[in-house]
Amino acid sequence: MRLAQALFAPRAVALIGASGDARKNTARPQRYLRKHGYTGRIVPINATRDEVLGERAYRSVADAPFDIDHAFIMVEEVEQALEDCGRKRVPVASIYSNGFADAGPAGVDRQRRLVSKAKSLGVRLLGPNSMGVVDLPGRVALTVNAVLEMDAPPAGGTSLISQSGTMLGTLLSRGAARGLGYAKLVSIGNEADLSVGELVELLVDDADTKVIALFLETVRDAERLARAARKAHAARKPIVAYKLGRSALGEELARTHTGALAGTDVVAVVTTTGGGAASVVDRLGLLGLELASMHDLTMTSTQDTYRTTLETLLASAECDAVLAAVGSSAQFHPEFAVEPIVQAKRAPKPLAAFLTPHAERSLALLAERGIPAFRTPEACADAFAAFFAWRSPRAEFGARTTIIFGPSPEFPASLGIPVAQHAIVQAPLFEHSLLYPVALKRLDLEHKTEAGGVALNIGSHAELVQAAERMAQPRLLVQTMEFGLTEAIVGYRDDPVVGPLVLVGAGGTLAELYKDFAVALAPVSEAEAAELVGKVKGLAVIRGYRNLPRGDVAALARTVSALSRLALIEGRPVREAEINPLIVKAEGVVAVDARLVLKG
């Protein structure tokens, strides 16, 4: 029989380890198969009972007196159960049991042995650590996922393969709430045998499947998946993948040598769903927030453990905020999901909740108790980022000063900013008393460099005269050449919406190419200016980066603060001002070019 049929449309299913206690997880597959109208044969396998929840039960798969298409293994002795399946010629086994690659190096070895045994027995494996498969149009609910408590999940043309069992429930419940139905849903677990790629190939051939959705924590066989994706594309079936770990991949590819930024805000996470929590943590990473610690309470959690873990983190100095992520229990048992969060002893530290399934009642309960609760990882992470972006209000600057300033090249000097020595030279002699080397600049152009209006590094008067004659201007500006460790741009702008702003950026083309600048409301103190300078990435080269010589960051900050004080001039006559470049040296800074635009 074909693999797809055994997996998704088995004529008989063996439930190995089926419990007679309807409240247990291991009773769920039987309950869900019945509840959602499975038309095949259900065969409970139980070591001690002849009847389980009203069905005839057997001690072993081997004892069942008819063919089994699909076994669902929920016992600890997975190896024994698998051997029974092999002898019975069961073509596929889904394994809910865990303790394999999900459980450290010993588990990895156990999994390797399991796979080789399955191969020799001719049994294909889904899992281990899989929550099973669902085929909604086919009425097969072979799963332990509590989302199947739902009465009538809508069928539709999307099929899902999920590496997180919880996220399978989440996507099914949220889809149902939004009118989006599913065809097949597969919890792929550890992917020991059946891989995402192979399952995509099966779904490409599945008539009910129009769209293939993937929830991925990693990619275990990129080549097979790529091949399957090409096959899906050729069949005009779109694949929509949600892949965790974007922030980690970005970091690794950048191979940054700078280490974590000092003072990054850190968030601790308590969760009952690894995949759900990871989706928020991933986004936090993209926003520059770091994970302090992750407490995954899946399986073992009780209300008390959850609450005390939260309380410990809220009281601890090791994190700046706490996120409580809740999986499937949030949907059908809001009391259970919400109570420990609501009851936890609060601290001034922010606490927020993220609920993965469709769980409007739990969201409302939490909000009513003053705990921000989110339904998307994006909104949740954005809220943390916004919280940490908050700064206390700036003090009002009282006295306004009056500053007198002359025409463009001199105005920085009137603010106390050092300016390169300069003089105006006139044709035909172009005499001056500055030391060489010098720079020669036209006085009448805004974008001098592009227009050939600048000559740098002129070493002698003869060269100067040559360059000046090329520019063919009666009056020119000559400046002492200045050399430093880097260039910066310092700007001021009276914005019609937000008021006066000061800007500092990396010099040359960097501020523009990379938008590498930092902005604040003007005026700023020297301390505030220093903080601003610290935000400019390109200025890392003068902050002691990779043993490069340090520049005079304090003098740069003084300059930023000085320019920002244009905001204090009575009547605020200045619309824009810019020093570009400002040369930063090991000691001191010097303005080499400046521009000033008055209002009106």
Add this chain to the structure above:
Amino acid sequence: MRLAQALFAPRAVALIGASGDARKNTARPQRYLRKHGYTGRIVPINATRDEVLGERAYRSVADAPFDIDHAFIMVEEVEQALEDCGRKRVPVASIYSNGFADAGPAGVDRQRRLVSKAKSLGVRLLGPNSMGVVDLPGRVALTVNAVLEMDAPPAGGTSLISQSGTMLGTLLSRGAARGLGYAKLVSIGNEADLSVGELVELLVDDADTKVIALFLETVRDAERLARAARKAHAARKPIVAYKLGRSALGEELARTHTGALAGTDVVAVVTTTGGGAASVVDRLGLLGLELASMHDLTMTSTQDTYRTTLETLLASAECDAVLAAVGSSAQFHPEFAVEPIVQAKRAPKPLAAFLTPHAERSLALLAERGIPAFRTPEACADAFAAFFAWRSPRAEFGARTTIIFGPSPEFPASLGIPVAQHAIVQAPLFEHSLLYPVALKRLDLEHKTEAGGVALNIGSHAELVQAAERMAQPRLLVQTMEFGLTEAIVGYRDDPVVGPLVLVGAGGTLAELYKDFAVALAPVSEAEAAELVGKVKGLAVIRGYRNLPRGDVAALARTVSALSRLALIEGRPVREAEINPLIVKAEGVVAVDARLVLKG
């Protein structure tokens, strides 16, 4: 009487222009005041009727035989109504009527005259173009916003000031759905007199208000708002502001001279809510998508106009996708909001909907009809960005090649990549036959530059011997000095998760400081490599940026493609390879340093 009391807790309200037709917008304030239990006196003012919806009506405010605390003006003759209020000593008037600063230069003049008239009459103004005010704990629903059709909006500690009337309804309805209640809600309209800042000050003094929420499209009086924010901070009342226009501000501050990127994907928007649509457009801008056109159908829209506008855009070549944004009608009239979207003749172009209020039924209806529908601007914009980020699958590379390569410095040459001329020199003579100037490098260090393992620009053999002796190594590498227009980094990595990758980035410290690199699955063709090179911002300096000389981008792309072919070697023995720097010249490129790491 105090302004706050007249505004939020009036003892008597005049509804100027109240309609006797309960279906009309102008009948809403009277209906809502009654519905939500207003305990003061309701005074309809109607030019032709003595009774309106069961209340005694008057021809003019002046005719009402008792004091009026607050007038709500809904007539076109706003000036006349305001004069009546002045004569009657009404302290505050909210103006729903529009045609002022919202309606072009003539409207701006009209608004200026209105404000000066109000000043001389001693009447404070809310609006014009305001949807009114709501005080939930005080049971005052003085508004035309349809969200008040809701039976029992929950009261709470958050007060809202919104520049968009629609967003007031949106935030109230979504809050109600999530258990988040409000105290006061103000639709501030054109802010002709009462400003956001002044209202924040009133809310700071309001005992019911614990948190102040702002929905802002612009800031009209930054100084007053800043002062009010300081006052709120001192009173420990947080302000949470959602400000539109971040992308536009970012763009303007960057003052980019490069213009819009060629080939940017553009989205057209049809909307019944300016503020709601703007929140998506803002986010689209942050994601690099541009607005093709905005069709704001507020007030004048009919189902037919909405549908035909959608159809025109779906058929037009001027946009790549269409967004349908729907305001308050989505909540109580899903048929109205959904029908034109569902009925519109489809095109291959993507169509998505964004619903601003809490409107689960409409969301589900749209999803069932195959139209993606979103409830947050972030998710909606993310989906458009993901759609446009899609690329068709790469063809599979068939034949695998075998490439033989030697030790590190030579390996680029074996891939056909030009390498700087070099030789190994030995102590004590350090002889070689290269032309000066040369560079001298240690052979045994990874991060040579930081460790003093590199000497550049050596002009003579005497200098070479000096430098070599300082390095105190028996064998050293000597290379011809290479000069070019810029440096690039070209890398290869066989990633355990996604497989072989090729990377190209800006050289020097730029790739690291700015994460300025582009990555693709390896191998890539020269055309694909050229596309990749085009994504690196810092390489703009050799693409004809600001009249700078152009570099040999084609040779750089050839190098990227050549290095990526490491993925085709049988058995994929290479784990990592890097050429850093690769010097890009006006003609050709040359590798100056390279590194190769084999697996295992």
